Amino acid sequence: MTLPHNPNDLDAWELPRPGARTRLPRTPSDNGHVALTRLGVVVGGSLSKGLVVKLDREVAIEEMAVGRYVVVHGDNKRFFCMVNDVVLNATNPAIQGDPPDIREDNFLRAVYSGVVAYGTINVAPMLVIDEEDGKPRPVKSIPSHFTEVYNADEGDVNAVFGAEDQAHFNVGRPLELEQTQINLDLRRLTERSVGVFGKSGTGKSFLTRVLLAGVIARGQAVSLIFDMHNDYGWEITSENGSKVKGLKQLFPAKISICTLDAESSRRRTAKYDFEVQLGYDEIEPEDIAMLRGTMSLSDAMIDAAYTLSKRWGTNWVWRLLQGRSEDIDEIVEHTNIMGGTLAGLQRRLERFQRWEFLVQHSSGDTINQIINKLDQGISVVLEFGRYGSSLEAYILVANYLSRRIHESYVERVEKALGDQGMEPPQLLITIEEAHKFLDPLIARQTIFGTIAREMRKYKVTLLIVDQRPSGIDEEVMSQIGTRVTALLDNERDINAVLNGISGAGNLREVLARLDTKQQAIIMGHAVPMPVVIKTRAYDEAFYAAMLDRPVSTDEARRTLGNSGKERRIR
Amino acid sequence: MVNGYLEDLIVGRVLRSSTTGFDCGTHSTRLDDRHSFGAFVEAPIANRDDVYAIGLIYAVRVDDDPLVSELVRAETVEDNVLRDQRENRLIPVEISVINIGWRNTERTFPGLPPRPPMSLADVTACDRLVVSHFTSKHDFFRLVLNAAEVPSDDLLAAALHYASARAYEPDERETFMIDSGRKLVRLLSHDLKRLAHLLELIRP
Numbered sequence: 001m002t003l004p005h006n007p008n009d010l011d012a013w014e015l016p017r018p019g020a021r022t023r024l025p026r027t028p029s030d031n032g033h034v035a036l037t038r039l040g041v042v043v044g045g046s047l048s049k050g051l052v053v054k055l056d057r058e059v060a061i062e063e064m065a066v067g068r069y070v071v072v073h074g075d076n077k078r079f080f081c082m083v084n085d086v087v088l089n090a091t092n093p094a095i096q097g098d099p100p101d102i103r104e105d106n107f108l109r110a111v112y113s114g115v116v117a118y119g120t121i122n123v124a125p126m127l128v129i130d131e132e133d134g135k136p137r138p139v140k141s142i143p144s145h146f147t148e149v150y151n152a153d154e155g156d157v158n159a160v161f162g163a164e165d166q167a168h169f170n171v172g173r174p175l176e177l178e179q180t181q182i183n184l185d186l187r188r189l190t191e192r193s194v195g196v197f198g199k200s201g202t203g204k205s206f207l208t209r210v211l212l213a214g215v216i217a218r219g220q221a222v223s224l225i226f227d228m229h230n231d232y233g234w235e236i237t238s239e240n241g242s243k244v245k246g247l248k249q250l251f252p253a254k255i256s257i258c259t260l261d262a263e264s265s266r267r268r269t270a271k272y273d274f275e276v277q278l279g280y281d282e283i284e285p286e287d288i289a290m291l292r293g294t295m296s297l298s299d300a301m302i303d304a305a306y307t308l309s310k311r312w313g314t315n316w317v318w319r320l321l322q323g324r325s326e327d328i329d330e331i332v333e334h335t336n337i338m339g340g341t342l343a344g345l346q347r348r349l350e351r352f353q354r355w356e357f358l359v360q361h362s363s364g365d366t367i368n369q370i371i372n373k374l375d376q377g378i379s380v381v382l383e384f385g386r387y388g389s390s391l392e393a394y395i396l397v398a399n400y401l402s403r404r405i406h407e408s409y410v411e412r413v414e415k416a417l418g419d420q421g422m423e424p425p426q427l428l429i430t431i432e433e434a435h436k437f438l439d440p441l442i443a444r445q446t447i448f449g450t451i452a453r454e455m456r457k458y459k460v461t462l463l464i465v466d467q468r469p470s471g472i473d474e475e476v477m478s479q480i481g482t483r484v485t486a487l488l489d490n491e492r493d494i495n496a497v498l499n500g501i502s503g504a505g506n507l508r509e510v511l512a513r514l515d516t517k518q519q520a521i522i523m524g525h526a527v528p529m530p531v532v533i534k535t536r537a538y539d540e541a542f543y544a545a546m547l548d549r550p551v552s553t554d555e556a557r558r559t560l561g562n563s564g565k566e567r568r569i570r
Numbered sequence: 571m572v573n574g575y576l577e578d579l580i581v582g583r584v585l586r587s588s589t590t591g592f593d594c595g596t597h598s599t600r601l602d603d604r605h606s607f608g609a610f611v612e613a614p615i616a617n618r619d620d621v622y623a624i625g626l627i628y629a630v631r632v633d634d635d636p637l638v639s640e641l642v643r644a645e646t647v648e649d650n651v652l653r654d655q656r657e658n659r660l661i662p663v664e665i666s667v668i669n670i671g672w673r674n675t676e677r678t679f680p681g682l683p684p685r686p687p688m689s690l691a692d693v694t695a696c697d698r699l700v701v702s703h704f705t706s707k708h709d710f711f712r713l714v715l716n717a718a719e720v721p722s723d724d725l726l727a728a729a730l731h732y733a734s735a736r737a738y739e740p741d742e743r744e745t746f747m748i749d750s751g752r753k754l755v756r757l758l759s760h761d762l763k764r765l766a767h768l769l770e771l772i773r774p
Contacts, residue, residue, distance in 0.1 A: 091759040092759045092760060092762060094762055095759075095762060098762065100766065107744075107747070107748065107751065107769075107773055107774060108769060108773075110748045110751070110752075111748055111751030111752050111754070111755050111769060112755060115752045115755040115756055115759075116755045116756075116759045116762075116765075
């Protein structure tokens with residue numbers, strides 16, 4: 001620009017026009033799509049408490065949402081951060097006492113907004129990406145003052161969560177980033193226990209079904225699913241009344257359904273492979289001890305169960321339920337069990353007689369049948385039918401089967417002596433209402449507490465689905481590798497889920513403000529950083545994606561059904 | 571020196587000056603929009619003809635003389651006497667200017683000029699392009715707002731309205747005023763009552 005000495009010579013003048021601001025830098029993302037939008041600049045904060053970002057006045061505060069990703073573009077690093085609070089601020093607090101009347105006054109609205117009254121966001125640095133190698137790393141520093149902050153684009157998200165492949169499974173997309181996806185590392189997901197939490201009605205079962213579908217589709221583990229409400233195996237009616245496919249319909253060759261209630265399965269036309277019957281003679285005092293809370297069993301009653309087992313052998317439950325007077329007299333006379341205690345235990349165990357899956361002697365070898373399926377890479381869904389409404393039945397059966405399958409796994413893993421070819425496949429045991437199994441009072445004695453604590457040592461991990469994580473033993477919670485959490489609004493539950501998570505304080509607001517449906521936060525072992533996702537819909541597109549993978553010859557043969565004859569598929 | 575163009579722009583000649591401002595004089599018959607309160611004017615600084623002090627007119631005084639004093643006391647004054655007094659007698663008009671910036675042939679600068687203009691230097695109304703460029707940044711606001719000897723709020727409001735009307739296209743004026751308002755909000759956020767008053771004054 002040249003200002004004329006002679007004001008007549010005006011041609012050379014090049015003047016800035018009012019309102020013509022310097023254009024915000026907009027950098028093309030990796031896919032060439034221009035998506036970066038500047039949100040503001042860093043004005044304060046710390047590594048421990050997160051960064052404070054003053055929003056540019058053009059940014060609509062209403063559009064800022066907790067859980068959203070932003071990227072702070074430092075000189076040599078990009079800091080990947082999550083919004084965990086949105087704040088209204090003012091340079092002069094007095095304006096709160098005497099706010100300007102900006103109703104229908106666009107001029108005053110334009111000059112005040114974003115200047116004397118402005119918005120800030122608190123963002124938690126989650127990862128840092130070095131510009132040199134592009135690899136995400138834990139955050140150990142923070143960007144300097146006035147570093148620019150942009151919304152995260154597809155390229156940023158992909159740099160952190162990687163692409164979908166055999167070991168990575170798409171579980172949804174980050175908030176407000178429609179074109180990208182969050183891919184869970186399934187190997188890491190299954191090698192430690194997983195928790196799916198959320199208050200009632202937040203879609204835990206759908207979320208669990210998506211996770212299980214990923215694990216099964218990618219062959220990363222087999223699962224034994226204790227299906228309390230018939231949510232996983234066969235066709236399910238969703239809350240809006242539509243029918244959705246069960247896992248068996250998605251993966252006919254990779255899922256086997258067994259049932260405790262054949263009549264219910266038939267009524268629902270669920271194609272089950274075998275019926276599970278447990279013998280009274282197979283119930284051990286340890287199985288009864290698990291029911292302490294749900295059946296109001298006293299310590300004396302538990303002790304009595306051990307004594308009866310020792311005295312009467314494997315048939316102790318059956319004999320107690322028969323309640324022959326000579327048997328009762330003999331016990332009262334020759335042991336230190338009080339008559340009242342024995343009568344109380346008998347009364348409580350009489351509930352067993354209403355459960356048709358319990359027979360005096362089991363005819364089949366349920367445990368071996370299940371283990372055989374698992375060894376073939378086939379996941380097993382155990383439907384409870386009408387017994388799903390009986391928590392005692394659920395706990396008894398889940399504990400009974402899990403304990404014996406775990407014993408088998410321990411034995412086989414130890415025999416294998418590190419020979420991976422001999423080891424059984426990685427097993428993920430899925431249980432619902434987990435706080436009933438993992439209550440602090442009993443978690444140390446139960447098989448599920450043991451499995452959670454052992455981590456991947458014996459190739460068995462848990463997928464626990466629960467709405468009251470605060471009811472789960474703290475030590476067990478600390479061993480849960482990946483936590484997938486839908487909306488929780490109870491303070492104790494939120495604390496329980498966030499306990500042990502780095503930077504948990506920053507996630508508290510995010511967790512309490514998730515949508516009631518189809519939103520979840522994933523934290524822990526299977527993701528490089530906590531991430532809020534809109535979960536993938538379990539719909540036709542999902543079914544298609546599950547099938548859109550190369551099918552092995554063996555799979556195809558089984559899927560087609562060969563009626564005992566080999567089809568020539570090469 | 572004086573040509574047709576400058577005839578149109580000239581405001582007066584410097585009577586006295588300092589780096590903070592200057593007074594200039596002109597004849598009463600020449601008073602027009604160029605001499606308005608809040609108008610942007612410029613004058614070459616001492617011994618340089620390529621550097622100009624840029625200022626705002628903050629006071630215009632029409633002085634009296636013995637005859638005027640006598641006439642105002644008269645019971646009746648005939649029209650021809652009044653016209654003679656106004657048009658033929660040399661009634662001095664003094665215009666006070668506060669310096670708010672300066673310019674050379676390349677750029678404009680907010681702040682006080684390096685030297686004051688010399689006596690009798692031509693004072694001219696700033697060209698619209700000078701005003702436009704100078705007001706595209708708002709750094710001179712602080713100087714006006716902090717000037718003790720001038721009615722700063724009214725002067726700044728008048729200057730902004732003058733600049734808006736003279737230097738910007740109609741479709742640019744609202745944006746100019748909003749940008750100016752935002753700068754004022756930043757500068758006066760500690761004094762909300764003064765800010766509210768000033769924003770009322772500059773409302774487009």
